[in-house]
Amino acid sequence: xxxxxxxxxxxxxxxxxxxxxxxxxxxxxxxxxxxxxxxxxxxxxxxxxxxxxxxxxxxxxxxxxxxxxxxxxxxxxxxxxxxxxxxxxxxxxxxxxxxxxxxxxxxxxxxxxxxxxxxxxxxxxxxxxxxxxxxxxxxxxxxxxxxxxxxxxxxxxxxxxxxxxxxxxxxxxxxxxxxxxxxxxxxxxxxxxxxxxxxxxxxxxxxxxxxxxxxxxxxxxxxxxxxxxxxxxxxxxxxxxxxxxxxxxxxxxxxxxxxxxxxxxxxxxxxxxxxxxxxxxxxxxxxxxxxxxxxxxxxxxxxxxxxxxxxxxxxxxxxxxxxxxxxxxxxxxxxxxxxxxxxxxxxxxxxxxxxxxxxxxxxxxxxxxxxxxxxxxxxxxxxxxxxxxxxxxxxxxxxxxxxxxxxxxxxxxxxxxxxxxxxxxxxxxxxxxxxxxxxxxxxxxxxxxxxxxxxxxxxxxxxxxxxxx
Numbered sequence: 001x002x003x004x005x006x007x008x009x010x011x012x013x014x015x016x017x018x019x020x021x022x023x024x025x026x027x028x029x030x031x032x033x034x035x036x037x038x039x040x041x042x043x044x045x046x047x048x049x050x051x052x053x054x055x056x057x058x059x060x061x062x063x064x065x066x067x068x069x070x071x072x073x074x075x076x077x078x079x080x081x082x083x084x085x086x087x088x089x090x091x092x093x094x095x096x097x098x099x100x101x102x103x104x105x106x107x108x109x110x111x112x113x114x115x116x117x118x119x120x121x122x123x124x125x126x127x128x129x130x131x132x133x134x135x136x137x138x139x140x141x142x143x144x145x146x147x148x149x150x151x152x153x154x155x156x157x158x159x160x161x162x163x164x165x166x167x168x169x170x171x172x173x174x175x176x177x178x179x180x181x182x183x184x185x186x187x188x189x190x191x192x193x194x195x196x197x198x199x200x201x202x203x204x205x206x207x208x209x210x211x212x213x214x215x216x217x218x219x220x221x222x223x224x225x226x227x228x229x230x231x232x233x234x235x236x237x238x239x240x241x242x243x244x245x246x247x248x249x250x251x252x253x254x255x256x257x258x259x260x261x262x263x264x265x266x267x268x269x270x271x272x273x274x275x276x277x278x279x280x281x282x283x284x285x286x287x288x289x290x291x292x293x294x295x296x297x298x299x300x301x302x303x304x305x306x307x308x309x310x311x312x313x314x315x316x317x318x319x320x321x322x323x324x325x326x327x328x329x330x331x332x333x334x335x336x337x338x339x340x341x342x343x344x345x346x347x348x349x350x351x352x353x354x355x356x357x358x359x360x361x362x363x364x365x366x367x368x369x370x371x372x373x374x375x376x377x378x379x380x381x382x383x384x385x386x387x388x389x390x391x392x393x394x395x396x397x398x399x400x401x402x403x404x405x406x407x408x409x410x411x412x413x414x415x416x417x418x419x420x421x422x423x424x425x426x427x428x429x430x431x432x433x434x435x436x437x438x439x440x441x442x443x444x445x446x447x448x449x450x451x452x453x454x455x456x457x458x459x460x461x462x463x464x465x466x467x468x469x
Contacts, residue, residue: 010201012086013200014206025200026139026140026148028194028195028199029136029199033155035159036128037156040125044164045167045180048177053109063115064417066115070120071126072407074123075410079404080257082134082399083399087138088131089201091131098124101117130403131399135201141212146323147324149324150380150383151320151321157313160287163184167180209395210395259394260400263404271450272405273404273409275442275447278439282433290305292305294309297355309368311372313372315372316372317376318376319376322376323377324380331453332455334447334452336381340375345437351371386401386402386405389451
Protein backbone atom coordinates (compact mmCIF):
# COMPACT_ATOMS: atom_id res chain seq x y z
CA UNK A 1 0.00 0.00 0.00
CA UNK A 2 1.43 3.38 -1.05
CA UNK A 3 1.87 6.12 1.54
CA UNK A 4 1.14 9.84 1.24
CA UNK A 5 4.14 11.89 0.10
CA UNK A 6 4.40 13.67 3.46
CA UNK A 7 5.28 10.31 5.04
CA UNK A 8 8.55 10.11 3.09
CA UNK A 9 10.45 9.68 6.38
CA UNK A 10 8.75 6.32 7.02
CA UNK A 11 11.31 3.92 5.57
CA UNK A 12 10.98 0.23 6.44
CA UNK A 13 13.79 -2.26 6.18
CA UNK A 14 12.93 -5.70 4.81
CA UNK A 15 16.36 -7.06 5.78
CA UNK A 16 17.76 -6.82 9.30
CA UNK A 17 20.68 -4.31 9.31
CA UNK A 18 24.10 -5.59 10.27
CA UNK A 19 27.56 -4.18 10.79
CA UNK A 20 28.12 -0.46 10.48
CA UNK A 21 24.61 0.21 9.22
CA UNK A 22 23.08 -1.17 12.41
CA UNK A 23 25.52 0.80 14.57
CA UNK A 24 24.68 3.98 12.64
CA UNK A 25 20.94 3.47 13.10
CA UNK A 26 21.48 2.92 16.83
CA UNK A 27 23.45 6.17 16.95
CA UNK A 28 20.59 8.04 15.25
CA UNK A 29 18.06 6.71 17.79
CA UNK A 30 20.28 7.52 20.78
CA UNK A 31 20.86 11.04 19.41
CA UNK A 32 17.11 11.53 18.99
CA UNK A 33 16.51 10.47 22.60
CA UNK A 34 19.28 12.78 23.82
CA UNK A 35 17.81 15.78 22.02
CA UNK A 36 14.29 14.96 23.25
CA UNK A 37 15.56 15.15 26.83
CA UNK A 38 17.63 18.26 26.14
CA UNK A 39 14.57 20.09 24.80
CA UNK A 40 12.82 19.77 28.16
CA UNK A 41 15.73 21.13 30.23
CA UNK A 42 14.89 24.30 32.18
CA UNK A 43 17.04 23.93 35.27
CA UNK A 44 19.94 26.21 34.18
CA UNK A 45 17.60 29.20 33.69
CA UNK A 46 14.70 28.25 35.96
CA UNK A 47 15.38 30.92 38.57
CA UNK A 48 15.53 33.59 35.85
CA UNK A 49 12.24 32.45 34.33
CA UNK A 50 10.36 32.37 37.62
CA UNK A 51 11.66 35.81 38.59
CA UNK A 52 10.93 37.37 35.20
CA UNK A 53 7.40 35.99 34.91
CA UNK A 54 6.58 36.31 38.60
CA UNK A 55 5.78 32.67 39.38
CA UNK A 56 6.08 31.31 42.93
CA UNK A 57 7.58 27.95 43.83
CA UNK A 58 4.17 26.37 44.61
CA UNK A 59 2.84 27.57 41.26
CA UNK A 60 5.82 26.09 39.48
CA UNK A 61 5.31 22.86 41.42
CA UNK A 62 1.80 22.70 39.97
CA UNK A 63 3.21 23.18 36.46
CA UNK A 64 5.70 20.35 37.02
CA UNK A 65 3.00 18.01 38.35
CA UNK A 66 0.62 18.62 35.46
CA UNK A 67 3.46 18.27 32.97
CA UNK A 68 4.43 14.90 34.42
CA UNK A 69 0.80 13.74 34.23
CA UNK A 70 0.72 14.78 30.57
CA UNK A 71 3.94 12.84 29.88
CA UNK A 72 2.58 9.73 31.61
CA UNK A 73 -0.58 9.63 29.51
CA UNK A 74 1.35 10.61 26.39
CA UNK A 75 3.46 7.49 26.90
CA UNK A 76 0.40 5.26 27.19
CA UNK A 77 -0.92 6.70 23.93
CA UNK A 78 2.27 6.84 21.89
CA UNK A 79 3.72 3.44 22.83
CA UNK A 80 0.88 1.29 21.46
CA UNK A 81 0.58 3.49 18.35
CA UNK A 82 4.30 2.97 17.75
CA UNK A 83 3.89 -0.81 17.97
CA UNK A 84 0.93 -0.77 15.62
CA UNK A 85 1.98 1.76 12.97
CA UNK A 86 5.78 1.89 13.29
CA UNK A 87 8.35 3.79 15.34
CA UNK A 88 9.36 6.48 12.87
CA UNK A 89 5.77 7.58 12.19
CA UNK A 90 5.56 8.57 15.88
CA UNK A 91 9.16 9.67 16.46
CA UNK A 92 9.84 12.07 13.59
CA UNK A 93 6.65 14.18 13.87
CA UNK A 94 7.14 14.18 17.64
CA UNK A 95 10.66 15.59 17.33
CA UNK A 96 9.49 18.33 14.96
CA UNK A 97 6.56 19.29 17.18
CA UNK A 98 8.78 19.52 20.27
CA UNK A 99 11.09 21.86 18.34
CA UNK A 100 8.10 24.17 17.88
CA UNK A 101 7.40 23.93 21.61
CA UNK A 102 11.00 24.91 22.43
CA UNK A 103 10.74 28.00 20.23
CA UNK A 104 7.34 28.67 21.82
CA UNK A 105 9.04 28.90 25.21
CA UNK A 106 10.70 32.12 24.02
CA UNK A 107 7.32 33.88 24.10
CA UNK A 108 6.20 32.65 27.52
CA UNK A 109 5.17 35.61 29.69
CA UNK A 110 2.65 34.30 32.24
CA UNK A 111 1.73 31.35 34.42
CA UNK A 112 -0.85 30.17 31.89
CA UNK A 113 1.46 30.30 28.89
CA UNK A 114 4.25 28.48 30.73
CA UNK A 115 1.80 25.82 31.91
CA UNK A 116 0.47 25.33 28.37
CA UNK A 117 3.90 25.01 26.75
CA UNK A 118 5.26 22.60 29.35
CA UNK A 119 2.19 20.36 29.28
CA UNK A 120 2.19 20.17 25.48
CA UNK A 121 5.96 19.58 25.32
CA UNK A 122 5.89 16.81 27.92
CA UNK A 123 2.84 15.13 26.39
CA UNK A 124 4.54 14.93 22.98
CA UNK A 125 7.87 13.84 24.43
CA UNK A 126 6.19 11.16 26.53
CA UNK A 127 4.40 9.98 23.42
CA UNK A 128 7.54 9.03 21.52
CA UNK A 129 9.76 7.84 24.39
CA UNK A 130 8.43 4.32 23.81
CA UNK A 131 9.31 4.61 20.12
CA UNK A 132 12.97 5.37 20.91
CA UNK A 133 13.16 2.44 23.36
CA UNK A 134 11.52 0.20 20.77
CA UNK A 135 14.03 1.25 18.12
CA UNK A 136 16.94 0.55 20.47
CA UNK A 137 15.58 -2.95 20.95
CA UNK A 138 14.94 -3.35 17.22
CA UNK A 139 18.53 -2.48 16.30
CA UNK A 140 20.30 -4.32 19.14
CA UNK A 141 20.45 -8.12 19.20
CA UNK A 142 20.23 -9.66 22.65
CA UNK A 143 23.99 -10.10 22.74
CA UNK A 144 24.37 -6.29 22.81
CA UNK A 145 21.11 -5.20 24.39
CA UNK A 146 22.39 -3.95 27.78
CA UNK A 147 25.18 -1.86 26.26
CA UNK A 148 22.79 -0.31 23.75
CA UNK A 149 20.29 0.65 26.43
CA UNK A 150 23.15 2.02 28.52
CA UNK A 151 23.88 4.51 25.75
CA UNK A 152 20.14 5.17 25.34
CA UNK A 153 19.87 6.18 29.01
CA UNK A 154 22.50 8.87 28.36
CA UNK A 155 19.57 10.95 27.12
CA UNK A 156 18.51 11.81 30.66
CA UNK A 157 21.82 12.29 32.46
CA UNK A 158 23.76 13.52 29.45
CA UNK A 159 21.22 16.19 28.57
CA UNK A 160 21.49 17.61 32.11
CA UNK A 161 25.24 18.03 31.65
CA UNK A 162 24.87 19.45 28.16
CA UNK A 163 22.22 22.02 29.12
CA UNK A 164 24.31 23.21 32.07
CA UNK A 165 27.42 23.37 29.88
CA UNK A 166 25.72 25.41 27.17
CA UNK A 167 24.19 27.78 29.70
CA UNK A 168 27.49 28.18 31.52
CA UNK A 169 29.25 29.38 28.38
CA UNK A 170 26.46 31.33 26.64
CA UNK A 171 24.27 32.77 29.38
CA UNK A 172 26.89 35.31 30.57
CA UNK A 173 27.27 36.47 26.96
CA UNK A 174 23.60 36.77 25.97
CA UNK A 175 22.26 37.61 29.42
CA UNK A 176 18.64 36.43 28.90
CA UNK A 177 16.90 33.14 29.62
CA UNK A 178 15.26 33.31 26.18
CA UNK A 179 18.68 32.84 24.60
CA UNK A 180 18.86 29.27 25.90
CA UNK A 181 15.64 28.35 24.11
CA UNK A 182 16.89 29.91 20.87
CA UNK A 183 20.00 27.76 21.14
CA UNK A 184 18.07 24.64 22.14
CA UNK A 185 15.53 25.22 19.38
CA UNK A 186 18.07 25.56 16.57
CA UNK A 187 20.20 22.63 17.79
CA UNK A 188 17.10 20.47 18.13
CA UNK A 189 15.87 21.49 14.68
CA UNK A 190 19.17 20.45 13.10
CA UNK A 191 19.05 17.07 14.83
CA UNK A 192 15.37 16.56 14.01
CA UNK A 193 16.07 17.14 10.30
CA UNK A 194 19.06 14.79 10.46
CA UNK A 195 16.92 12.10 12.12
CA UNK A 196 14.10 12.61 9.62
CA UNK A 197 16.38 11.87 6.64
CA UNK A 198 18.42 9.04 8.20
CA UNK A 199 16.16 7.03 10.52
CA UNK A 200 14.75 3.71 9.34
CA UNK A 201 12.20 1.34 10.81
CA UNK A 202 12.06 -2.43 10.69
CA UNK A 203 9.21 -3.93 8.74
CA UNK A 204 6.42 -5.45 10.90
CA UNK A 205 7.75 -8.90 10.05
CA UNK A 206 11.23 -8.07 11.32
CA UNK A 207 10.00 -6.25 14.44
CA UNK A 208 8.47 -9.51 15.60
CA UNK A 209 11.68 -11.49 15.22
CA UNK A 210 13.92 -12.32 18.17
CA UNK A 211 17.49 -11.51 17.07
CA UNK A 212 20.18 -13.10 19.22
CA UNK A 213 23.33 -12.15 17.33
CA UNK A 214 24.72 -11.52 13.86
CA UNK A 215 24.27 -15.17 12.92
CA UNK A 216 20.59 -14.98 13.76
CA UNK A 217 20.29 -11.78 11.72
CA UNK A 218 21.77 -13.51 8.67
CA UNK A 219 19.35 -16.40 9.07
CA UNK A 220 16.40 -14.02 9.42
CA UNK A 221 17.40 -12.28 6.19
CA UNK A 222 17.08 -15.51 4.24
CA UNK A 223 13.80 -15.79 2.32
CA UNK A 224 11.01 -17.47 4.36
CA UNK A 225 13.43 -18.17 7.17
CA UNK A 226 12.60 -18.39 10.86
CA UNK A 227 15.46 -18.74 13.37
CA UNK A 228 15.44 -21.90 15.45
CA UNK A 229 15.43 -19.84 18.64
CA UNK A 230 12.26 -18.13 17.48
CA UNK A 231 10.66 -21.40 16.37
CA UNK A 232 11.10 -22.72 19.90
CA UNK A 233 9.82 -19.53 21.48
CA UNK A 234 6.75 -19.34 19.25
CA UNK A 235 5.47 -22.63 20.62
CA UNK A 236 5.33 -21.26 24.15
CA UNK A 237 4.42 -17.60 23.77
CA UNK A 238 0.75 -17.76 22.78
CA UNK A 239 -1.22 -15.11 24.62
CA UNK A 240 -4.94 -14.55 25.14
CA UNK A 241 -6.23 -11.20 23.91
CA UNK A 242 -9.90 -10.38 24.26
CA UNK A 243 -10.74 -14.06 24.48
CA UNK A 244 -8.75 -14.93 21.35
CA UNK A 245 -5.41 -16.64 21.11
CA UNK A 246 -2.66 -14.69 19.36
CA UNK A 247 0.73 -16.30 18.86
CA UNK A 248 4.15 -14.64 18.72
CA UNK A 249 3.60 -13.33 15.23
CA UNK A 250 1.17 -10.88 13.75
CA UNK A 251 1.29 -8.08 16.35
CA UNK A 252 1.01 -5.51 13.55
CA UNK A 253 -2.53 -6.82 13.09
CA UNK A 254 -3.39 -6.03 16.71
CA UNK A 255 -5.03 -2.77 17.69
CA UNK A 256 -3.01 -0.34 19.85
CA UNK A 257 -5.28 -1.15 22.80
CA UNK A 258 -4.57 -4.86 22.41
CA UNK A 259 -0.80 -4.38 22.43
CA UNK A 260 -1.05 -2.20 25.54
CA UNK A 261 -3.37 -4.67 27.25
CA UNK A 262 -1.02 -7.53 26.47
CA UNK A 263 1.84 -5.69 28.18
CA UNK A 264 -0.23 -4.53 31.14
CA UNK A 265 -1.79 -7.89 31.99
CA UNK A 266 1.55 -9.53 32.82
CA UNK A 267 2.47 -9.60 36.51
CA UNK A 268 6.21 -9.92 35.95
CA UNK A 269 6.20 -6.86 33.65
CA UNK A 270 4.53 -4.81 36.38
CA UNK A 271 6.95 -6.22 38.96
CA UNK A 272 9.96 -5.13 36.93
CA UNK A 273 8.50 -1.70 36.15
CA UNK A 274 7.50 -1.00 39.77
CA UNK A 275 10.74 -2.45 41.11
CA UNK A 276 12.83 -0.20 38.88
CA UNK A 277 10.84 2.81 40.07
CA UNK A 278 11.65 1.96 43.70
CA UNK A 279 15.28 1.45 42.73
CA UNK A 280 15.42 4.85 41.01
CA UNK A 281 14.10 6.74 44.05
CA UNK A 282 17.66 7.83 44.85
CA UNK A 283 18.26 8.91 41.26
CA UNK A 284 15.04 10.96 41.14
CA UNK A 285 15.80 12.57 44.50
CA UNK A 286 19.35 13.61 43.61
CA UNK A 287 18.28 14.78 40.15
CA UNK A 288 16.05 17.41 41.76
CA UNK A 289 17.60 18.00 45.17
CA UNK A 290 21.18 16.70 45.07
CA UNK A 291 23.04 20.02 45.53
CA UNK A 292 20.38 21.21 48.00
CA UNK A 293 20.95 18.14 50.20
CA UNK A 294 24.68 18.83 50.28
CA UNK A 295 24.00 22.44 51.26
CA UNK A 296 21.42 21.75 53.98
CA UNK A 297 22.71 18.46 55.44
CA UNK A 298 26.47 18.88 55.02
CA UNK A 299 26.93 22.65 55.05
CA UNK A 300 28.41 23.06 51.57
CA UNK A 301 28.22 26.29 49.67
CA UNK A 302 26.00 26.11 46.56
CA UNK A 303 29.04 26.29 44.28
CA UNK A 304 30.87 23.44 46.02
CA UNK A 305 27.67 21.41 46.25
CA UNK A 306 27.20 21.66 42.48
CA UNK A 307 30.83 20.62 41.97
CA UNK A 308 30.61 17.58 44.27
CA UNK A 309 27.21 16.37 43.04
CA UNK A 310 28.40 16.14 39.44
CA UNK A 311 30.55 13.14 40.36
CA UNK A 312 27.39 11.10 40.97
CA UNK A 313 26.33 11.59 37.34
CA UNK A 314 29.82 11.24 35.93
CA UNK A 315 30.43 7.81 37.45
CA UNK A 316 26.92 6.59 36.67
CA UNK A 317 27.55 7.38 33.00
CA UNK A 318 30.75 5.32 33.10
CA UNK A 319 29.29 2.27 34.84
CA UNK A 320 26.20 2.20 32.62
CA UNK A 321 28.54 1.22 29.80
CA UNK A 322 30.82 -1.02 31.88
CA UNK A 323 27.98 -3.11 33.33
CA UNK A 324 26.22 -3.20 29.97
CA UNK A 325 29.31 -4.67 28.35
CA UNK A 326 29.82 -7.22 31.15
CA UNK A 327 26.16 -8.20 31.16
CA UNK A 328 26.19 -8.71 27.39
CA UNK A 329 29.37 -10.77 27.55
CA UNK A 330 27.97 -13.05 30.27
CA UNK A 331 24.35 -12.84 29.04
CA UNK A 332 23.34 -12.51 32.70
CA UNK A 333 21.07 -9.63 33.66
CA UNK A 334 19.74 -10.35 37.13
CA UNK A 335 22.97 -11.09 39.00
CA UNK A 336 24.79 -8.07 37.51
CA UNK A 337 21.91 -5.77 38.46
CA UNK A 338 21.78 -7.33 41.93
CA UNK A 339 25.50 -6.69 42.49
CA UNK A 340 25.00 -3.04 41.58
CA UNK A 341 22.00 -2.48 43.85
CA UNK A 342 23.65 -4.23 46.81
CA UNK A 343 26.68 -1.98 46.39
CA UNK A 344 24.43 1.07 46.20
CA UNK A 345 22.62 0.07 49.40
CA UNK A 346 25.91 -0.39 51.26
CA UNK A 347 27.35 2.96 50.15
CA UNK A 348 24.05 4.77 50.77
CA UNK A 349 23.98 3.50 54.35
CA UNK A 350 27.44 4.92 55.01
CA UNK A 351 26.57 8.22 53.31
CA UNK A 352 23.37 8.73 55.30
CA UNK A 353 25.13 7.94 58.58
CA UNK A 354 27.70 10.68 57.88
CA UNK A 355 25.01 13.38 57.63
CA UNK A 356 25.34 16.29 60.06
CA UNK A 357 28.90 15.15 60.79
CA UNK A 358 32.14 16.71 59.53
CA UNK A 359 33.27 14.86 56.39
CA UNK A 360 36.18 15.79 54.15
CA UNK A 361 35.36 16.78 50.60
CA UNK A 362 37.50 13.93 49.31
CA UNK A 363 35.45 11.40 51.30
CA UNK A 364 32.22 13.00 50.12
CA UNK A 365 33.29 12.81 46.47
CA UNK A 366 34.25 9.16 46.98
CA UNK A 367 30.86 8.25 48.48
CA UNK A 368 28.90 10.22 45.89
CA UNK A 369 30.91 8.64 43.07
CA UNK A 370 30.43 5.10 44.40
CA UNK A 371 26.68 5.62 44.77
CA UNK A 372 26.34 6.87 41.22
CA UNK A 373 28.61 4.13 39.93
CA UNK A 374 26.64 1.37 41.65
CA UNK A 375 23.34 2.81 40.40
CA UNK A 376 24.57 2.86 36.80
CA UNK A 377 26.00 -0.65 37.21
CA UNK A 378 22.57 -1.99 38.19
CA UNK A 379 20.52 -0.05 35.64
CA UNK A 380 21.86 -1.24 32.26
CA UNK A 381 21.25 -4.94 32.97
CA UNK A 382 17.74 -4.12 34.21
CA UNK A 383 16.89 -2.34 30.94
CA UNK A 384 18.06 -5.36 28.94
CA UNK A 385 16.13 -7.71 31.24
CA UNK A 386 12.94 -5.68 30.89
CA UNK A 387 13.27 -5.52 27.10
CA UNK A 388 13.90 -9.25 26.84
CA UNK A 389 10.94 -10.08 29.09
CA UNK A 390 8.74 -8.06 26.76
CA UNK A 391 10.31 -9.74 23.75
CA UNK A 392 9.72 -13.20 25.19
CA UNK A 393 6.11 -12.30 25.77
CA UNK A 394 5.59 -11.01 22.22
CA UNK A 395 7.97 -9.73 19.59
CA UNK A 396 5.90 -6.67 18.71
CA UNK A 397 4.88 -4.97 21.99
CA UNK A 398 8.19 -3.36 22.91
CA UNK A 399 7.06 0.27 22.80
CA UNK A 400 3.85 -0.54 24.71
CA UNK A 401 5.88 -2.21 27.44
CA UNK A 402 8.22 0.74 27.79
CA UNK A 403 5.18 3.01 27.91
CA UNK A 404 4.01 1.08 30.98
CA UNK A 405 7.37 1.66 32.68
CA UNK A 406 7.35 5.35 31.74
CA UNK A 407 3.83 5.70 33.11
CA UNK A 408 4.74 4.06 36.45
CA UNK A 409 7.88 6.18 36.83
CA UNK A 410 6.05 9.45 36.21
CA UNK A 411 3.13 8.58 38.47
CA UNK A 412 5.63 7.91 41.26
CA UNK A 413 7.22 11.32 40.63
CA UNK A 414 3.84 12.97 41.20
CA UNK A 415 2.86 10.93 44.26
CA UNK A 416 6.23 11.35 45.99
CA UNK A 417 6.53 15.12 45.52
CA UNK A 418 4.44 16.12 48.55
CA UNK A 419 5.68 13.55 51.11
CA UNK A 420 9.28 14.12 50.01
CA UNK A 421 9.19 17.80 50.88
CA UNK A 422 7.18 17.30 54.07
CA UNK A 423 9.51 14.60 55.40
CA UNK A 424 12.66 16.51 54.42
CA UNK A 425 11.45 19.68 56.17
CA UNK A 426 10.09 18.03 59.30
CA UNK A 427 12.49 15.14 59.87
CA UNK A 428 15.54 16.01 57.76
CA UNK A 429 16.98 14.72 54.52
CA UNK A 430 18.44 11.66 56.22
CA UNK A 431 14.93 10.34 56.96
CA UNK A 432 13.87 10.63 53.32
CA UNK A 433 17.09 9.02 52.14
CA UNK A 434 16.49 6.07 54.47
CA UNK A 435 13.13 5.68 52.71
CA UNK A 436 14.86 5.68 49.31
CA UNK A 437 17.22 3.01 50.66
CA UNK A 438 14.21 0.88 51.59
CA UNK A 439 12.99 1.38 48.03
CA UNK A 440 16.28 -0.07 46.75
CA UNK A 441 15.78 -3.09 49.03
CA UNK A 442 12.23 -3.60 47.71
CA UNK A 443 13.70 -3.71 44.20
CA UNK A 444 15.50 -6.99 44.95
CA UNK A 445 12.48 -9.34 45.36
CA UNK A 446 10.73 -7.64 42.44
CA UNK A 447 13.84 -8.21 40.32
CA UNK A 448 13.56 -11.90 41.15
CA UNK A 449 10.11 -12.01 39.52
CA UNK A 450 11.63 -11.13 36.14
CA UNK A 451 12.23 -14.08 33.84
CA UNK A 452 15.80 -14.91 33.00
CA UNK A 453 18.83 -16.90 34.25
CA UNK A 454 20.74 -15.97 37.39
CA UNK A 455 24.09 -17.71 36.99
CA UNK A 456 23.95 -20.04 33.99
CA UNK A 457 24.77 -18.48 30.64
CA UNK A 458 22.03 -19.34 28.13
CA UNK A 459 24.53 -19.71 25.29
CA UNK A 460 28.18 -20.70 25.07
CA UNK A 461 30.99 -19.50 22.89
CA UNK A 462 32.08 -16.00 21.96
CA UNK A 463 29.26 -13.51 22.37
CA UNK A 464 29.46 -10.37 20.22
CA UNK A 465 28.35 -7.12 21.79
CA UNK A 466 26.72 -3.99 20.37
CA UNK A 467 30.09 -2.51 19.43
CA UNK A 468 31.00 -5.53 17.32
CA UNK A 469 30.47 -5.02 13.61
